[in-house]
Structures are given as C-alpha cells and as structure tokens.
Amino acid sequence: MNPIYIDLHIHTSENPNEPNNNYDVDTLLLKVKKISQNAPFMLSLTDHNMINKDAYLNLISKTNHVLLGAELHIRNYPNESPYHCHIFFNVNSIDEEVISNVNKILDILYPEKLITGDTSKIPTIEEVVKSLDSFDFILLPHGGQSHKTFDKSIPRNGEVKFDSTLERSIYYNQFDGFTARSNIGLEETQKYFKRLGINEFVNLITCSDNYDPKKYPNAKTKDAGPFLPTWMYATPTFDGLRLSLSEASRFVYCDIISKDWAEYICNANLDNDKISINASLTPGLNVVIGGSSSGKTLFVDSIYRKISGDFSESNYKYFHVDELSVINPSGIIPHYINQNFIINLLSSDDKDVNDIEIIQKVFPIDHAxxxxxxxxxxxxxxxxxxxxxxxxxxxxxxxxxxxxxxxxxxxxxxxxxxxxxxxxxxxxxxxxxxxxxxxxxxxxxxxxxxxxxxxxxxxxxxxxxxxxxxxxxxxxxxxxxxxxxxxxxxxxxxxxxxxxxxxxxxxxxxxxxxxxxxxxxxxxxxYITCLSNFNKALSRISEYDISCETNKIEVSGHQLSIQNSFVLNKEGILRAFNKYLKSSNSISVFEDITPQSLFESNFSKKQPKVDDYDDFQRKVYTEFEKINKKDYKIQTSEGKQFNDISPGWKSAVLLDIILGYRKDMAPLIIDQPEDNLATNYINTGFIKTIKKIKTEKQIILVSHNATIPMLGDAQNVVLCRNDNNKIIIRSSPLEGKIDEKTMVDYIAEITDGGKSSIKKRVKKYNLKSFREEL
Structure with missing residues (x-):
C-alpha cells in the first residue's frame, strides 16, 4: 500500500461569518499535487464553526477523497480560553443537502462564527456531541499550534481535577487524534492525554492551517512554525483515517516519502462450482480470517504450492486448486510455516530447529x-x-x-x-x-x-x-x-x-x-623406507590442532549459535587407537606409538571387533567423522536454553527468529501460529515483532485471534466463508467493506465473539478506573 498525503486543516475564509464563495480550488489542487509528488491525497476544508458549501461542492467536482469537516471552538472550563477542535463527518456523499443539515446545527451552536471576547456562549464538548448525535464523526483537537490548544483550555491553578471519571469517559469516546503543523512542541498535550488514558491510541496528523491557496502550505501567521506533511498508510477514506489514528505506525511525518516496495504476492483467483477466490494481497500484514471449514488453510497452502509448482501433497485437489491463478511479479518463493509444522518439529526426535529453511539461514554458519x-x-x-x-x-x-x-x-x-x-x-x-x-x-x-x-x-x-x-x-x-x-x-x-x-x-x-x-x-x-614413512605420517598427525570456535549472533533478543565438538589432535588420535586395541595393548602416550604397537595382533577381537588393518583404519577415521556434527543452540532473551522451555515458548522463540530475519525479504506465510503460543506472548512480543517487520516484507497470516489483525494493524484482510458448501474468499483493507459490511465488524463477529461480547468484556474490565498520573 502506497502512502497517502493528507491535509485536513485548510481554511477557505478569513471571516467565517462571510464565506468565500470564490475560493480558488484549482490553485489549491495544483499546490497539493506538487507537495504530494503526484501521490494520492485526501483533503478537508475546515473553516471556523461552519462549512463553506460552495467551496466543498467545487472541490468534490474536481477530486476524489474529500472529508467533510470544520474547525470548532469548544469550551472546556468557564473563564478559560476555548480550544480548537476539528470535526470530520462520515457521510456517504458530500452534497448540498448534507452540508445544509450540518450547517443548520452549527448555526445553533455558533450563531456568531467569529469568536471574540466573551466565551461563555461557546459550547462544551458534551453540547457539541449531543447536537450532532445523528451524524457519525470524529474529533481531533489542536495539540501543537501556537494558539487554542487543548492543554491551554485547562486551568493551571491546580484546583480543577480535569481527568475525572466522567471526563475521561467523554474524551475516551470522542477524541480520536489531534492536529498540529509539525511533530514538535506536543509534549504538554500528550501529557494530558496520558492522564486521560488515551495517549496510546490518539495520534497526530499534521495540517497546513492554510488560508490562501496561492501561499499553500504556509499558514496565515508568520510565527506558525514550519509545516511537516503527514503521509498515511491507509485508504483515503473516513474509516481509513479513523483506524489509522489509533496506530502511530500508519503515519509518517516527512517532506518526501518513498514509495512502497513492489516485490510481493499481489492477487489470487480461482472460480469453479466448488470455490470462488478473488483476493488481493498487499505489502505489509495480510490476515486471513474465517469460520470453520471456510478455506483459510486452503487459501494460503494453495498460494504457496502454486508459486512453488508442487501440488503433489495438497489436501485440496477436490477444489481444483492447481488451477489457481497467482500474480507474483517477483517470482520469489515465499517461506511457508504451516499450521502444525513447528509443533510437529518440536515433538519429533528426528528433526531439529534447523530443519526450518529460514531458521537455518539465520544461524551464524562459519564456512571457514x-x-x-x-x-x-x-x-x-x-x-x-x-x-x-x-x-x-x-x-x-x-x-x-x-x-x-x-x-x-x-x-x-x-x-x-x-x-x-x-x-x-x-x-x-x-x-x-x-x-x-x-x-x-x-x-x-x-x-x-x-x-x-x-x-x-x-x-x-x-x-x-x-x-x-x-x-x-x-x-x-x-x-x-x-x-x-x-x-x-x-x-x-x-x-x-x-x-x-x-x-x-x-x-x-x-x-x-x-x-x-x-x-x-x-x-x-x-623396512627403513616403511619406518621412515611411518614416522613422517605420525609426525604430521602429531601436529594436528583443529577445533571449532562458536560464533554467536543475536536475533530479536535471542542468542543463536552453532556448536561443533569436533576436535582433531594427537590426543584424539590416541584415544581412537586405544578404543580399537586390546585393553592390554593400550598405548599410554602418543610418543609411545610404534609400528609394533599397531600390529594386527594387538587389535580388539571382541567388542568392538576389528577384522584387519583396513577395518582398523576405517573405524579410527569414522570416530572423527561422527563428532563432526553441528548442534544448533538457542538461548532465549530471558537467558534460558531452548531445550529447557515449554513447547509454547519454543514456538514463540522460533517465530521471533523467523520474523526477525532480515537478510531474506521473501514473503512469509504463517498458518494459525496462535494455536501453539502463549496468549501473553501474542498480545506483546508477537504483535510487536509483526508490526516491526511488516514494513519490510509481506506477511500472510491465518488467524482466529482478533488481536492479530486489530493490534497488529493489518493492511489487508482476507475473508473466507462457506456459503452452502461453496467456499467464497474475498479481501479488503482493514478499513474497508465486503458486501456493505465493514471488515472490523467481520473481525469482531468471527474472531472476537461479536461486539456485544466486546462491550461486556470492557464493562467487566472496569476501564473507567484506569488512570495514569503525570
């Protein structure tokens, strides 16, 4: 997914009581396209306490991806300066009727659009929310401008407890983010948000606060500070913005943005009377969800087999999966960790961690x-x-x-x-x-x-x-x-x-x-020649001194090493000789080795039995071949040895290592990893690692745990359904819809017990008691 340039704080009129009906939309778009480097963009015209209908209708006639919004004055406390707060509406279309309906309410809330002097008549957030209750909207207060910021609307005398239970509840439900011209000077606002318990999911979007399109993106005042653009990794929609505001990783603040990589699996298609697949895949995290027997594993398993060109062991031939069409421009074969691969590997005596191809690549192999x-x-x-x-x-x-x-x-x-x-x-x-x-x-x-x-x-x-x-x-x-x-x-x-x-x-x-x-x-x-040859060979053997030093590397906090106990020296040779000689004929020290001490008559004839000279030579050599064995060692970030931890934590460590490997950018397909993982690890370590690595490689992950697509902030969701014994597989961005139902609703229903269950859990967790001090 490529980044979207957003600017949601553009004024059309210096005096909101007199809207500028001739706002120069064409100049604005030319300037925006220059700054956005011709990338897609999303704009909003946010005048003070009103919506400029003519400007909006002109703008939407010339570009897509426009949010309906305004900049409101909101009073926090009597006799205190109000703060500016942006409001953005979720409407099916921006038309004259919608704008008029919103303006009617704003006219009641703000009969005087230009706020000066007396602030007693400025509405509170409760009044604003109540008046606009028929609309779906989000609120973003000023957080870093030089004026009218949220933190400056709160008395500084210490007599007001602004983070009461009621206020925290209001702000928790209403504030989705905050705005500023750049990402500096935000400390005070963030402190207050932390006390309200909303700082982790209320993020910044920078905006120009521009009044004159000819001077875009400059602000009206010269002391406004430099403008640092915001780029959003989401679809340019209301839902794309709303979801992004809870995930800091979806925003990048910089002047010039680089495009995403193009080497990823793009699409999978298959259509017959048993199955219908039409799923797009994106860079980043793709989460596959669905109920029982809905084709989740079929989907990822068949993509891997199609790319690797081997359906011989497929369990889904009934669906004609060999006819699947996969668009994979790079031709790279992904790594595939199937549902039970790790747990089967850990429970087998015949396999080791290095049997996973990508794990083997991670270990510090020393070819020298x-x-x-x-x-x-x-x-x-x-x-x-x-x-x-x-x-x-x-x-x-x-x-x-x-x-x-x-x-x-x-x-x-x-x-x-x-x-x-x-x-x-x-x-x-x-x-x-x-x-x-x-x-x-x-x-x-x-x-x-x-x-x-x-x-x-x-x-x-x-x-x-x-x-x-x-x-x-x-x-x-x-x-x-x-x-x-x-x-x-x-x-x-x-x-x-x-x-x-x-x-x-x-x-x-x-x-x-x-x-x-x-x-x-x-x-x-x-005899002299043979004795000379014997002494020369023995002298060369006495100089053997080969051993292996263990190299270590650190991946995701875990230490990986390959240990090899191979040692080739004269002491080892002597031990090997004595093992195959009669105990009565054992040699005390290497210097005592003579031709006569190695005569066939001295060979062991029982256990171990040595048949002749050739057998003796072969057995001694084999002793050193046997000890040339690599032992793959992992020490966890907690300092524990891999073999001493539970199967669940072993799976967690291996996934840490797999996800943390950066020398290979091939897509990574993992089928239902949570089946073998501790819940605490999923909610912390796994999600943290997923969010870190998804910016570098494509991840396709099957899951029935809501934490992964929601807290992992999936770029794309693949929905699998079984409709009257026909499998239907479709995809959408996390902020998108399938069949007019949002992906968030599907995730809640399929992986989280439905929204009623979520509400009940929130109630039982008693989040109203949650408070953080400065």
Missing part, C-alpha cells in the same frame, strides 16, 4: 570452519592410510626377516652366478622418484582444473590456462612413462624369477644363501 574441518578430515584419511600401510608392510617385513637365517649363515666361499636381470630391475628408491599411479594422476588433474577455474574467474589476476595445460601435458607424459615402465618391470621380474629357479637347481646351497642375502638387504631397505 567447515572448510577447515573438511581439509582436516581429508588430511587425516591420507596420513592414516600412509601410517597403517606402513605398519602393515613392516609387519609383513618382520615376518619375512625372521624366516631368513642369521647373517653368519649366509656367508659362503663357493662361487655363485649372478642373475643378469637384477641389473635391469630398478630399486625401490628409484621407483619412488617417477612412479605415478592412475589415482594420483587423476587427483592431480582435478586439482589443476580447480586452480584453472578459480583463476579464470578471478578479475584481479592474469589467466594461467596455458601454463596449466603445459603442466597437464607433462603429467600425462609422466603417467604414460610410469605405466610403461611398470609393465616392463613386471616382465623383467617374471624372467628374473625363472632364472633364479634355474640357478638354484645348479647349486642349491650357494644360490640359496645368495638369494637370502639379497632378500635380507632388500627387506632392510624396504
């Missing part, structure tokens, strides 16, 4: 920590694989070594023939310098592609694709050579083994000693 953990796990897998591979090889080598005779038994004086193939088979040390497995080659290529992609997208560095491609060519060449060499080596080893057998048969003892000596040296070399 996530990346650090993932890199740590990748490094752990690599180092653990290298460590256990070395242990396994050392275990095998020790088995091989004990099957070779002692070195002195390998000495022989006999001549032995050399196996010529030994000259062509490269040593393990040489192989390590050039061997490239297929998995390593693939990994290197992926890393290079990642680097190339990053730098190509980076606007601050030069492209390196050519250099990357050169490296890829070198890697491919190295991989092909390594693969070729591996195959050749396999052939040579086969021929070497065959020749060893032949040589063995020629001289069994000498050749046996020679082969054992060669194997001994080979095993020694391999």
């Amino acid at each position: 920590i996530d990346e650090k953990i993932n890199q740590g796990l990748v490094q752990l897998k690599t180092d653990l694989s290298e460590l256990i591979k070395s242990v396994k090889q050392i275990n095998i080598l020790e088995g091989n070594l004990i099957r070779i005779p002692v070195f002195t038994r390998l000495i022989t004086k006999q001549k032995t023939k050399e196996n010529m193939y030994n000259q062509f088979i490269p040593s393990d040390e040489s192989i390590e310098t050039y061997y490239l497995s297929e998995s390593q080659y693939t990994q290197y290529i992926k890393v290079l592609d990642t680097i190339d992609s990053f730098i190509s997208k980076n606007p601050f560095v030069n492209n390196v694709t050519v250099a990357i491609n050169e490296i890829k060519e070198k890697l491919e060449s190295a991989f092909l050579i390594s693969n070729f060499e591996f195959n050749i080596k396999g052939v040579l080893e086969k021929y070497k083994d065959n020749l060893d057998e032949e040589l063995f048969t020629l001289n069994h003892e000498a050749q046996s000693k020679k082969q054992n000596k060669e194997n001994l040296l080979k095993y020694f070399a391999q």
Whole structure:
C-alpha cells in the first residue's frame, strides 16, 4: 500500500461569518499535487464553526477523497480560553443537502462564527456531541499550534481535577487524534492525554492551517512554525483515517516519502462450482480470517504450492486448486510455516530447529570452519592410510626377516652366478622418484582444473590456462612413462624369477644363501623406507590442532549459535587407537606409538571387533567423522536454553527468529501460529515483532485471534466463508467493506465473539478506573 498525503486543516475564509464563495480550488489542487509528488491525497476544508458549501461542492467536482469537516471552538472550563477542535463527518456523499443539515446545527451552536471576547456562549464538548448525535464523526483537537490548544483550555491553578471519571469517559469516546503543523512542541498535550488514558491510541496528523491557496502550505501567521506533511498508510477514506489514528505506525511525518516496495504476492483467483477466490494481497500484514471449514488453510497452502509448482501433497485437489491463478511479479518463493509444522518439529526426535529453511539461514554458519574441518578430515584419511600401510608392510617385513637365517649363515666361499636381470630391475628408491599411479594422476588433474577455474574467474589476476595445460601435458607424459615402465618391470621380474629357479637347481646351497642375502638387504631397505614413512605420517598427525570456535549472533533478543565438538589432535588420535586395541595393548602416550604397537595382533577381537588393518583404519577415521556434527543452540532473551522451555515458548522463540530475519525479504506465510503460543506472548512480543517487520516484507497470516489483525494493524484482510458448501474468499483493507459490511465488524463477529461480547468484556474490565498520573 502506497502512502497517502493528507491535509485536513485548510481554511477557505478569513471571516467565517462571510464565506468565500470564490475560493480558488484549482490553485489549491495544483499546490497539493506538487507537495504530494503526484501521490494520492485526501483533503478537508475546515473553516471556523461552519462549512463553506460552495467551496466543498467545487472541490468534490474536481477530486476524489474529500472529508467533510470544520474547525470548532469548544469550551472546556468557564473563564478559560476555548480550544480548537476539528470535526470530520462520515457521510456517504458530500452534497448540498448534507452540508445544509450540518450547517443548520452549527448555526445553533455558533450563531456568531467569529469568536471574540466573551466565551461563555461557546459550547462544551458534551453540547457539541449531543447536537450532532445523528451524524457519525470524529474529533481531533489542536495539540501543537501556537494558539487554542487543548492543554491551554485547562486551568493551571491546580484546583480543577480535569481527568475525572466522567471526563475521561467523554474524551475516551470522542477524541480520536489531534492536529498540529509539525511533530514538535506536543509534549504538554500528550501529557494530558496520558492522564486521560488515551495517549496510546490518539495520534497526530499534521495540517497546513492554510488560508490562501496561492501561499499553500504556509499558514496565515508568520510565527506558525514550519509545516511537516503527514503521509498515511491507509485508504483515503473516513474509516481509513479513523483506524489509522489509533496506530502511530500508519503515519509518517516527512517532506518526501518513498514509495512502497513492489516485490510481493499481489492477487489470487480461482472460480469453479466448488470455490470462488478473488483476493488481493498487499505489502505489509495480510490476515486471513474465517469460520470453520471456510478455506483459510486452503487459501494460503494453495498460494504457496502454486508459486512453488508442487501440488503433489495438497489436501485440496477436490477444489481444483492447481488451477489457481497467482500474480507474483517477483517470482520469489515465499517461506511457508504451516499450521502444525513447528509443533510437529518440536515433538519429533528426528528433526531439529534447523530443519526450518529460514531458521537455518539465520544461524551464524562459519564456512571457514567447515572448510577447515573438511581439509582436516581429508588430511587425516591420507596420513592414516600412509601410517597403517606402513605398519602393515613392516609387519609383513618382520615376518619375512625372521624366516631368513642369521647373517653368519649366509656367508659362503663357493662361487655363485649372478642373475643378469637384477641389473635391469630398478630399486625401490628409484621407483619412488617417477612412479605415478592412475589415482594420483587423476587427483592431480582435478586439482589443476580447480586452480584453472578459480583463476579464470578471478578479475584481479592474469589467466594461467596455458601454463596449466603445459603442466597437464607433462603429467600425462609422466603417467604414460610410469605405466610403461611398470609393465616392463613386471616382465623383467617374471624372467628374473625363472632364472633364479634355474640357478638354484645348479647349486642349491650357494644360490640359496645368495638369494637370502639379497632378500635380507632388500627387506632392510624396504623396512627403513616403511619406518621412515611411518614416522613422517605420525609426525604430521602429531601436529594436528583443529577445533571449532562458536560464533554467536543475536536475533530479536535471542542468542543463536552453532556448536561443533569436533576436535582433531594427537590426543584424539590416541584415544581412537586405544578404543580399537586390546585393553592390554593400550598405548599410554602418543610418543609411545610404534609400528609394533599397531600390529594386527594387538587389535580388539571382541567388542568392538576389528577384522584387519583396513577395518582398523576405517573405524579410527569414522570416530572423527561422527563428532563432526553441528548442534544448533538457542538461548532465549530471558537467558534460558531452548531445550529447557515449554513447547509454547519454543514456538514463540522460533517465530521471533523467523520474523526477525532480515537478510531474506521473501514473503512469509504463517498458518494459525496462535494455536501453539502463549496468549501473553501474542498480545506483546508477537504483535510487536509483526508490526516491526511488516514494513519490510509481506506477511500472510491465518488467524482466529482478533488481536492479530486489530493490534497488529493489518493492511489487508482476507475473508473466507462457506456459503452452502461453496467456499467464497474475498479481501479488503482493514478499513474497508465486503458486501456493505465493514471488515472490523467481520473481525469482531468471527474472531472476537461479536461486539456485544466486546462491550461486556470492557464493562467487566472496569476501564473507567484506569488512570495514569503525570
């Protein structure tokens, strides 16, 4: 809803006894359009104690949205200066007959329009109200002008108790707001209104108090002070003004106003023999009301499903809701919190608060920590694989070594023939310098592609694709050579083994000693390499130091954090090792870890059972994968932990967080949130949050609680009815009507037990005893 410029204090005549029949309406409208920046506007011509019929008839012939009104003098106390009070009438149309009827009464109340000197004949508010009882009207006294303000009409000697029960009752029922040229210098009036108990729902509208349209919006006197325009977020009608006067948030006081945002769901339409939907939606708060089985949930559920494009789980296919037409210019998919979603989530062991999409977005996710953990796990897998591979090889080598005779038994004086193939088979040390497995080659290529992609997208560095491609060519060449060499080596080893057998048969003892000596040296070399690899892997593991710091943010007074107990260090590694070793073979300190301490013979064979080296490696790694789990924590604004509060308050906290999330301006649809909320929270925290956030995003809220549309000050109300088993859904602003019945009356009837119930509650609350002191 876009703001409306209003000025309800414009004079047409300096002397009300002689109305200006030639008031320049055309000039006034030109000036108003300039100040309103061509936005819609609402005007009223309020002369002293009379209505200028000719000026009004001329004005309504040239513009819409005109309120019939006047500026009255009202006496508060004898011998005290009267105050000026604007009166605005709720009439179906402004015509000659209506104006004449009002003027007849005003002529009786004010036979002399221009008030000077004696004030004893000026009517009191009781007399004004009684005389005009046949009309529906609102009264707005002066509150901040330099003259004739309400506070100056009250004796200052302290002998008068102006806030008596009778007066408070009169003012409570009659004063809907007050006027001034700007929003400064109002303190005295507001103090008196506070004592009368009406300050919270009696708000200011600024007016020009202009007499000359050529000088609009200047006032008659030069000391009147600057004019600050009022912009109203409501329809430009009597009811729009009346409802707005009880809600300060509907008024904005500034020279230049910005238009509302345009990214919202605008309209929903569907018409068949089972249902008729023709509902407009607006920015701000849209409240959906209706009796039982009237289609409230159907309406919001179907809007969400239409926009998201999925009716597979709809419960309303009988109504052909897939044919619903929704105008959603932005294409943004709204967030939808259905009727039982939160309470079902809280009662399920398989779900957490972060299962709500918008809640998950609110939590302070630290991607740097996530990346650090993932890199740590990748490094752990690599180092653990290298460590256990070395242990396994050392275990095998020790088995091989004990099957070779002692070195002195390998000495022989006999001549032995050399196996010529030994000259062509490269040593393990040489192989390590050039061997490239297929998995390593693939990994290197992926890393290079990642680097190339990053730098190509980076606007601050030069492209390196050519250099990357050169490296890829070198890697491919190295991989092909390594693969070729591996195959050749396999052939040579086969021929070497065959020749060893032949040589063995020629001289069994000498050749046996020679082969054992060669194997001994080979095993020694391999053992040293494996032990070196083991120590290097263990050294890298000993330097692990990864833990997670908890970041916190505050949303709507609640503290949100993501806790992760993941810790990767040498102490954690030692605990994991010991968990899968026999208790008798547990390792005391990390520095005591040796290859022998991790031999398969030391593995636990019961609970937990470890099958082999691969199983040990997998189980140790899984220990750290398991602790990499995020725990979403909420500490309420009262300092309590989320898990320790009742389901009703949990729902309240989650709604606080959902409504308080400002990084996402997608519309928010909530179905009957009050079902799981404490009444006190609805009346205070929930309403406060709704009113704050509705200026920033569209809210569509299904409710059967009158507090939400009334105290939440809904911009729009969607009325759902079941008429002879056909669902009818229509909409209107809160101040509007459907089928000639006001939306306020529908709200009272459907959600608040009807106006008779409201009156009875007011009576029982004994509000006449309510009084606030200065």
